[in-house]
Amino acid sequence: MWRGGVQGLVSGDVRLPVCYNRTHSRGQHTEATPSAEVDVKRLDGEDTGIVEVVMRRHKARNALGHVFISQIDTNIMSMVPGVFCAGADLKERAAMNNISADSFVHRLRTLMTDIASMPMPTIAAMDGAALGGGLELALACDLRTAAYSAQMGLIETTRGLLPGAGGSQRLPRLVGISLAKELIFTGRRVGGQAALGLGLVNQATEQNQTGDAAYTEALVLAREILPQAPVAIRLAKEAMDRGIEVEMTKAMAIERLCYSMVIPTRDRQEGMAAFLEKRKPNYTGE
Structure with missing residues (x-):
């Protein structure tokens, strides 16, 4: 669809x-x-x-x-x-x-x-x-x-x-x-x-x-x-949906894993650059 x-x-x-x-x-x-x-x-x-x-x-x-x-x-x-x-x-x-x-x-x-x-x-x-x-x-x-x-x-x-x-x-x-x-x-x-x-x-x-x-x-x-970073949105949803089903220590491990997947993305670099340059970010989902 x-x-x-x-x-x-x-x-x-x-x-x-x-x-x-x-x-x-x-x-x-x-x-x-x-x-x-x-x-x-x-x-x-x-x-x-x-x-x-x-x-x-x-x-x-x-x-x-x-x-x-x-x-x-x-x-x-x-x-x-x-x-x-x-x-x-x-x-x-x-x-x-x-x-x-x-x-x-x-x-x-x-x-x-x-x-x-x-x-x-x-x-x-x-x-x-x-x-x-x-x-x-x-x-x-x-x-x-x-x-x-x-x-x-x-x-x-x-x-x-x-x-x-x-x-x-x-x-x-x-x-x-x-x-x-x-x-x-x-x-x-x-x-x-x-x-x-x-x-x-x-x-x-x-x-x-x-x-x-x-x-x-x-x-x-x-x-x-809609304007937010799509990979970050997807992984934030995954971290919350999976984390709420387990005890806190395991939930924190899930958050760490999801966070580590965002670090190498171009969108994270774009977000930081946009902040420093005082402009709106242009996220591509990469």
């Missing part, structure tokens, strides 16, 4: 996908077909380097079904007014036997893991409902923005289930074990403003007339990240 392969991502080709919910298209390049449930857009101009992945399953409120999951390779946004992602497609799930249901959830869990493991920063913007699998998708992203009017929650216990696509693990790591248990045990839905207070989202704002306030906030974040 991005230009080039993994090496291109590392070298700063297209490195900042933004997941968001909006009611109209702003992307300059699209790769959707009439039957596509996922639309990839690459922004240009000052936003070159930002990729949007748009969810198009309008009739099902972007519920996560087999075809839908197959077409989502990375981060997800929504063009459906008032809905980011309504979670799993319960009508489709009801028709599955036990083996099929387990296989489906495994695919969904793997997808979320792939999103979380991407080397570039990812942003999920929630302008509508992000429930169950929809919130699990947002939790798999690095950063989250929301409109105050957005509704989000891991509501699986109200359906006789538990979060099965990473939510039971990522939510405690984000907001703490006690609060995560409260939210999951009750199946509670929270609005964007409350989510900000809980630490569930990074930014929250009043909804605007076009229904894309969270997307606008996500784009501001994306534009702030």
Whole structure:
């Protein structure tokens, strides 16, 4: 869904996908077909380097079904007014036997893991409902923005289930074990403003007339990240993601390893030169 392969991502080709919910298209390049449930857009101009992945399953409120999951390779946004992602497609799930249901959830869990493991920063913007699998998708992203009017929650216990696509693990790591248990045990839905207070989202704002306030906030974040050194961003993400899973001594060793990989880069030399010459750096991802 991005230009080039993994090496291109590392070298700063297209490195900042933004997941968001909006009611109209702003992307300059699209790769959707009439039957596509996922639309990839690459922004240009000052936003070159930002990729949007748009969810198009309008009739099902972007519920996560087999075809839908197959077409989502990375981060997800929504063009459906008032809905980011309504979670799993319960009508489709009801028709599955036990083996099929387990296989489906495994695919969904793997997808979320792939999103979380991407080397570039990812942003999920929630302008509508992000429930169950929809919130699990947002939790798999690095950063989250929301409109105050957005509704989000891991509501699986109200359906006789538990979060099965990473939510039971990522939510405690984000907001703490006690609060995560409260939210999951009750199946509670929270609005964007409350989510900000809980630490569930990074930014929250009043909804605007076009229904894309969270997307606008996500784009501001994306534009702030985009000029920074791509190798440093990638390794900083790796250091944090790996380090948080181990005890402090091992975490420090991971940081040292990642830091050592930045030292020989041209971008580090460029950053130092730009500082001394009092100019903006021109990073190339090398």
